[in-house]
Amino acid sequence: MEGVVQIIRDPVRNLLGDNDKLLRELKNDKLLEEYLNSNRENGHNSSDILSREQELSKELHELSRLRSIPGLVLEIETNLELQEFENCYQSLKTLRKKLYENEFILNKSFGLQQSVSRFVDGLHVKFVHQVHEVCKAFWKVQDDSIALHKRIKWGKDDVEIEYSAFIESVATLFFPEGLVDSKHWIIDDMLLADLQENVRATLKSIFNDHIHLDVIVEKMKSLIFVGKKEIAFSDDKDFLILKGVYIGNEETTAGTLSNFESILLFLDHTSPPGAKSVLVRRLCPVLANDLLKVIKKNASGVFGPQESSVKKKALRVNCLLEKLLNSQEDMSKAIASEIERLLTSEELYVHLQLEKIFQEQLQELRMLFEDENKNLVRVEPKLVTYQTGSSRNSMAADGMTNKNLKDDETEDWGWEADDGWDDQIDVSVEGDNVSRISKKSRNTEKTDDLGAVEDNADTEGVEDGWDDAWNVDFDVEDERKSMKSVETKSSFKVTSLSKKYMASIRVFSQRWKEKCGGSFDEPYYRYKLNVLQTAYMGMCIPYFGDDWCQLSRDLSYIHSADRSFSRLYELALNYLDFNIRTREKICDTYVSQQLEEFEQNESNPSWDTTITELLPFIHNEVIGPFSQLNNGVAQECITKFLKFLYQNCIAGKILTWNIISEKNSENLSEFISLIFAKTEVTILPHSKEMSELREKFSFIGTFLPLHLKDIMELFYHGDFYLFTTDEIIQWIVLLFAETPLRRNAIDDIREIRNVELE
Template identity: 35%
Template sequence: MTDIFMSIDSILGNRDALIQSIEQNLETPPLTATHDGNSSTQELNRGQLMMKEEQLSSQLHDLNNLKILSGLLIEFKTNFELLELENCFYSLQSIRKRINGNNNSSFLKQSFHFQRSVAVYVDTMHSTLIDKIFEIITTKFWQINDTGSIAFHKKITYGPEDIDLEYESFIDFVKQQYFPQNVLDSQLWIISDMDINDLQENVRGKLQTILKSYIHLNVVIDRIKKSIFTKGKMFDYELGKLLFKDVSNITDNQSLLQETIASFTSLVRFFQDILIEDDCITVLTSLGNVISNELTKLVKQNASVILNDNSPLKDRIIEVSKSLVKLADRTKNQWHFNDSEILNILNNEQIYFNLMLDKKFNEALEYMRDTIKNDGSISEVETVFLKRDSKRKSESDSNANESAKKIESQNSSKKEPDDDNWNWDDNADDGEGDDAWGDEIDLDLDDLEQNENQSQKEKDKTNEDHAEDDWDNAWGLDDDITDTVPTTNASHQGTNIEINKLPQLFETAVERLNKSVSIMDQAKIDQQYYNYKFNVFQSSFVAMCSCHFQENWWIFYNNLRYIGQKNPSLQRIEELSQNYLRKEIALNEKRVFKLIQQQLNSLLENENNVSWHIVTRQLIPFIQQHIIDPLVKIGGKEGEDNLLQLLNFIYFTSTVDVILTWKVISEKNSENLSELFTLLLNDSTIPLLSNLPKYKELREKFSIIGKILPLHLKEIMDLFYDGDFYLFSTEEIAQWLKLLFADTPLRRNAIEDIYEIRNTNIAD
């Protein structure tokens, strides 16, 4: 590159000689050959002279432009040596315009080797400038040690000439010129105009580091935040440096508290005395709330020591709080700090006692957390007998009734209005009325004793004498029969359940809590606040322990039931246990619904090549292992009710109700769906529910749907005439016929027969 400068200077250095040479060239006439071969001076061709003049003028213009480029290169070098980095930026920008801008024709006329040499040299200038800026910011203005300290200097002396640099003006220029939108723009000329990839990546990487670590101050924020949350790490302030020191060897709580308050004081002094206003805003916007929260927590946890009459710690806390208020004012409302909470703690006696309660509740939680973590015997399982007191029995029966009504309402939601009578009285004269209800009851409760069936038939006969009896009354009859189903004595008295040592741990923690609270001045304890904290304590216990029962969630639920039974006053535990059960069932039902929909969609998409892997390998094992088995182990009335709701969800909500939204069921899919119903029925048998009428009704209705799917219309109507559809409303039967068969006179006649027999008006 030095040779380039010397060549340009040698040409342009003696301007007078250059002009004289051009004039001599203009005065010398060109030699032309005569026709006779003799040389003679001919008259100058005016056109040739003009072309020659234009050519020489262009060369002179190009040489002048190259001289300007040479001057800019020298100017950059001089400014760089003087650390005039702002001027270096502008010189480099002008150079780029000369070689990359619209007015770069003089440069492009030069040889490729010349152009390439200049381009490489200018790329090196880019990298050199950014390297110098990076060095000054990261090693001179800021000095951040990985473990030891953070030092910052607002003014430095740098270079062999001891040049003074001020941080504020220096960083302002860097922000404005290199990060005009407070982000690194890869299309900025300082990056995009470079040709050499390695140098370009060096420039981009160092600018990115400057932006993130020293303009956004991430490196400062991260180091301070890490020390705040690292046990045994404190701050110290000394000679403009924020020092990190290790106090893990201090075991005395009083000394450790003093060190912590001193650490907050040092951190606040560093912000006040060292950081410029913009950097203070940047740091406090990210760290301000962390610092204020940690200071408030420190005061709450150590209120008894800080508020001691002989302790100077209270005044030191107030001093730190006031300093934070001043720092908040410097941020121009970008961060707010209200010292009223800390002052209230320091001056309000009731808050002090509330904080003492907080501490004792936290100690009880820590005791349980440590025991769960370190005591392996806590997971040992044992079997206990869970009693059903009158209150729980009443609540369970109420829930059971609600569950039965919910299931029943879904099964009969499409029934006709109340005046939709079966009119069995019309057949009374034929002697058939006595058997009509009885046959259907036998289908539903075929395992009842003969005398119960006979008693029920007599009741049915009495009902048939009333013209107002309708289809819905049949369900009322089933409810009466349900009451006659025998239940085991264990079901009345309670059930055996499996628990682990968690209830014992909770009981011990509560005893320790009560003992520690009893030594406080009871007259100064706010009972309402105590009750609130005890509810929070129960919620924290459930949240803390639930994560340890991902696979055997039913044991955790049994733990909560057992705790609630031993102490009925723990209403929050009772509420949380029910919420936990609902949440687990809902999550599992969501998975079941998704798998069934995947199988149904596969039937719609490929009915001729059906795969049952989703059902046999995923759905059925999941239902058995994650829902049915746990609910059976929960046992009792509660387990039975949830099992019934589960079957209703699988059979009807996830399967039947979805199929009823289809426009049509093809003949092939009729067979496929029948197979699906069979698979679901065969693998969802629950012996625990075998004596429950509602269980039989759910399976009976689902079985009938699976049975009719592949049948012809005549066969379905024969089943209807035989009374097999007693669990279905008229609208349900009609809807299935519309899905299974095309709109033909035969189908219309069948539907009309159904409405006529059931004495129902056809809606459409």
């Protein structure tokens, strides 16, 4: 291209420089003479000639504007040879401006346009590649060392280039926004896509490796985290060198701190500020965290009654770290401050030792689960005491209230409501002596306890006719038994893991207290013990998998053996509650499907959901597994589940209907009777709550298919004593249409109940 420009440039300059010669040449030009003669013959006048002359003059003037382009090209080539990169940058930018200003001239010839575009785009590529090569010459990264050349000699003339000035210039010229910008003129002004992509990729490499220093940062991290290395730093006139040498023996705390010091010194001596800032921002947080871990892990070697050389070195390293962090205004100094507080506080030494004991204990817990064989051993728990019908959880026999398993007040059917009916079946004998009678249920062959009876000699032999009038059995001895605490002692199997866990925690507690000496901090110890219990529970759940029942037995045994595991007890209750709620949701779905079937096909409903899904699930997933727990826990869990099933799942959903047809009253009665029969739990003693729960549920199935007259007859005889006034009315409204007979029945119910309340 340069030769072509030279061939065109020299004749044009010679011709335009001598006007007389130009006129002589024009007079002697045969073509011009023929053209003029032709114009005369064709009648062209002088005005046409002048017009043509003006066009040629204009075209000549336009072409003369391109005379500066060869000079700029030569200037760029010269600057590249002299390593004058800033001048080269400005010359190339000026060349682009000239081409843009004369774009209309170049566009007249497609060939000329393509030739010029490829040539100038090639200058972009050559310039950027040469800058990249110079950047790579400053850093020498090898397997075990990093060297920064403060200055280098480059090119044929060995031009000296200083790293600090050069890299700042590159950052300013090519990355003014702090990133690779595709809209920068060095990329955007190029026309050929392949060359443009080449420049973009090269600039990206320059930015990542030499401005953002990715390669250097990764190499330094590898030096930091590879063990058994001694890292040395040296600073001379022309080099900064960071070198790691493998050592045969184990690393010492002092050696590790020396490595940190070498790396921090390398960062501190790095220039210019831009490169130093990048290294500090990207490496100092990592170094600070690792330094803190080293100090905590090797607390015994760093701390002591007297200041050691290791501690002094740690303080020196931290001061250097803090200096580097302070050089960046927006960087957090929290870790450096924490390290300083750690090194200057005498009280923290004990806490670090305790933290080490805790971490070792946590690792020991993990090792307990490496044995996948769950060996079972039979144990004899302590006597478990629970009160019939109470909400006290007897899982650990410690008298703690199970708040997790206790039902919300919003779920109560009002069984304890004072609606006056209790007074109707209470018998007052001799003033203060009150006895609760038990009434035979119409739906069961059992006699359920209704309350407590005080054994008083004055009540015996009283014949006032009330017993005969109410047709009740008065059994003082049975009532006394129902009020006694029931003691059960049943052996069950637990995994060997539970015993290993308790033994491990005992060792932890002993080590902790020995280390604390006279400064034992009970709250802090309890906190760490709770964390260990939580961690153990978290490991147990995936370890036992679907065998949640065995896990519950293990947790029950652990807490009954050692009451200090209060957190584990709480987590066990939550775990049980989770399993109950999960099964409640599944049963709720099955019941909803069956009730929907009754509503849609009341004449001939399908019972498949109940027979094949609901009842097997209750037997296999609820009553069966929960019955394997300790008696008290099993009774509590099953009672809670059945209360949900009877109250929320079945009765509660039915009460949301608008009306119960005669056919559906029969379907629902049969459904309730079936559920009642298949949810009998015979292996556990029945509490008062369980007895009343089942009696009330069974009685719903009894009165559903009855006529209003029969239901009122039951009411007059006191069979609705477990129902509130509003409940009775709600059922009657659902079962019967609005008639005077229904209104009279409702009025009677309200009147009788109100009288009883008064």
